[in-house]
Amino acid sequence: MTKDNVAAKTALVISAHAADFVWRCGGAIALHAAMGYRVTVVCLSFGERGESAKLWKQPGMTLDRVKAARRAEAEKAAAALGVHDLISFDLGDYPLRLTDEDKYRLVDVIRDVQPAFMMSHSQYDPYNTDHMYATQVALETRMIAQAWGHNPGQKVLGAPQLYLFEPHQTEQMGWKPDVFLDITSVWDRKRAAIECMEGQEHLWEFYTRVAENRANHFMRNSGGQSGGRAAKYAEGFQSVFPRTVDEL
Numbered sequence: 480m481t482k483d484n485v486a487a488k489t490a491l492v493i494s495a496h497a498a499d500f501v502w503r504c505g506g507a508i509a510l511h512a513a514m515g516y517r518v519t520v521v522c523l524s525f526g527e528r529g530e531s532a533k534l535w536k537q538p539g540m541t542l543d544r545v546k547a548a549r550r551a552e553a554e555k556a557a558a559a560l561g562v563h564d565l566i567s568f569d570l571g572d573y574p575l576r577l578t579d580e581d582k583y584r585l586v587d588v589i590r591d592v593q594p595a596f597m598m599s600h601s602q603y604d605p606y607n608t609d610h611m612y613a614t615q616v617a618l619e620t621r622m623i624a625q626a627w628g629h630n631p632g633q634k635v636l637g638a639p640q641l642y643l644f645e646p647h648q649t650e651q652m653g654w655k656p657d658v659f660l661d662i663t664s665v666w667d668r669k670r671a672a673i674e675c676m677e678g679q680e681h682l683w684e685f686y687t688r689v690a691e692n693r694a695n696h697f698m699r700n701s702g703g704q705s706g707g708r709a710a711k712y713a714e715g716f717q718s719v720f721p722r723t724v725d726e727l
């Protein structure tokens with residue numbers, strides 16, 4: 480059996496805007512890609528209106544030019560992370576809105592990918608309602624993808640975990656991590672992807688510090704000074720669903 484015939488593990492990231500997947504779970508993407516997972520990233524919008532301030536400050540800027548620049552940045556970042564498939568829905572932002580047809584398109588992607596795990600934003604974000612809307616959509620489309628009566632004959636979805644990635648102002652979002660992932664081995668890839676986001680240079684160092692802080696929490700929660708494993712960079716996630724185990 481050749482490698483191509485072995486069913487690869489898969490993961491799916493649902494990102495409200497083009498850059499969110501880079502800051503918030505770029506390490507998880509790069510790490511799992513390195514492990515052989517096929518990671519699909521859906522960007523529901525390019526963040527062209529609400530998350531492209533630096534581009535809009537250039538004279539003569541238009542919506543189409545901003546979108547083209549954001550698409551190019553996202554594609555470059557996805558390549559740096561080893562994303563298998565980057566799908567841009569181009570639905571507009573501030574506000575992000577999905578019709579039922581848009582949701583069914585996302586359900587088709589979920590069923591097609593059959594992810595081992597999914598990722599999206601925090602469930603609450605008063606600063607950026609697009610983010611919490613994307614999570615609502617992720618939950619809704621996950622549910623529809625599990626329904627045997629939706630497009631009978633398609634392969635229905637199992638029960639992949641939905642990990643919520645870290646929002647910008649953590650404490651304000653009611654977001655509480657219950658998983659820390661060591662991304663030290665792929666940090667250079669995440670940093671390279673971060674640096675593709677030229678329109679948001681003010682965030683590069685901020686998200687480097689976040690990764691360093693989470694690495695400290697990784698060590699504390701893996702045993703601290705009594706045998707904890709050191710990590711230089713980590714990402715935190717909050718899981719929505721319980722885990723099923725045979726041993727604690």
Ligand SMILES: [Zn+2]
Pocket residue numbers: 495496499526530607610
């Ligand atoms: Zn965003």
